[in-house]
Amino acid sequence: EADIYQTPRYLVIGTGKKITLECSQTMGHDKMYWYQQDPGMELHLIHYSYGVNSTEKGDLSSESTVSRIRTEHFPLTLESARPSHTSQYLCASEGSSGNTIYFGEGSWLTVV
Amino acid sequence: AQTVTQSQPEMSVQEAETVTLSCTYDTSESNYYLFWYKQPPSRQMILVIRQEAYKQQNATENRFSVNFQKAAKSFSLKISDSQLGDTAMYFCAFDLQGGSEKLVFGKGMKLTVNP
Numbered sequence: 001e002a003d004i005y006q007t008p009r010y011l012v013i014g015t016g017k018k019i020t021l022e023c024s025q026t027m028g029h030d031k032m033y034w035y036q037q038d039p040g041m042e043l044h045l046i047h048y049s050y051g052v053n054s055t056e057k058g059d060l061s062s063e064s065t066v067s068r069i070r071t072e073h074f075p076l077t078l079e080s081a082r083p084s085h086t087s088q089y090l091c092a093s094e095g096s097s098g099n100t101i102y103f104g105e106g107s108w109l110t111v112v
Numbered sequence: 113a114q115t116v117t118q119s120q121p122e123m124s125v126q127e128a129e130t131v132t133l134s135c136t137y138d139t140s141e142s143n144y145y146l147f148w149y150k151q152p153p154s155r156q157m158i159l160v161i162r163q164e165a166y167k168q169q170n171a172t173e174n175r176f177s178v179n180f181q182k183a184a185k186s187f188s189l190k191i192s193d194s195q196l197g198d199t200a201m202y203f204c205a206f207d208l209q210g211g212s213e214k215l216v217f218g219k220g221m222k223l224t225v226n227p
Binding site: 106 | 116121149154155156157158159162203212213215217218219220
């Protein structure tokens with residue numbers, strides 16, 4: 001299994017709360033990604049990073065924000081959670097050698 | 113824009129049998145990659161197999177093989193000797209050369225292997 005970790009795995013929070021989903025990888029990968037996946041649906045890219053201090057928005061518009069201060073760490077933040085943010089969030093990383101990405105186990109977020 | 117279609121939302125198969133998962137895609141590009149990813153329940157999504165479009169030979173990884181038909185834009189996954197651990201969601205994905213930020217996933221297919 002890949003060395004990429006997400007916390008928390010499951011989270012239930014109230015509307016309006018601020019939350020941060022953590023993602024860390026120990027493979028030294030420059031590229032990192034955040035995907036959103038609703039149950040039974042395809043993955044949609046919401047953020048990605050080419051390396052430290054690089055962040056880009058993905059194809060799916062998201063109210064979340066990301067930061068990349070360290071190579072190994074790519075947290076995702078929702079300033080004010082809403083029920084529409086209920087979903088699974090998958091973090092992934094990719095080395096410089098080719099088109100293979102490695103996924104974390106995912107963070108299931110439920111906003112009530 | 114590239115699209116990936118998995119028309120079968122769900123399949124089941126008996127242990128030790130062979131099963132084929134279908135995937136079609138649409139692109140006007142000639143150089144690209146195709147992937148099958150496996151997502152077991154509550155576990156990490158992992159790469160099963162990948163195929164470079166410029167390679168005519170079908171990729172094979174142990175019990176997993178693909179049937180890549182470039183002209184038909186078809187990329188099916190065959191799982192031989194199915195095992196209980198193969199139970200998972202399977203996603204077909206397409207990626208243009210140059211970066212996984214362009215990776216496009218299908219909606220996935222739920223495969224259940226029964227004992």
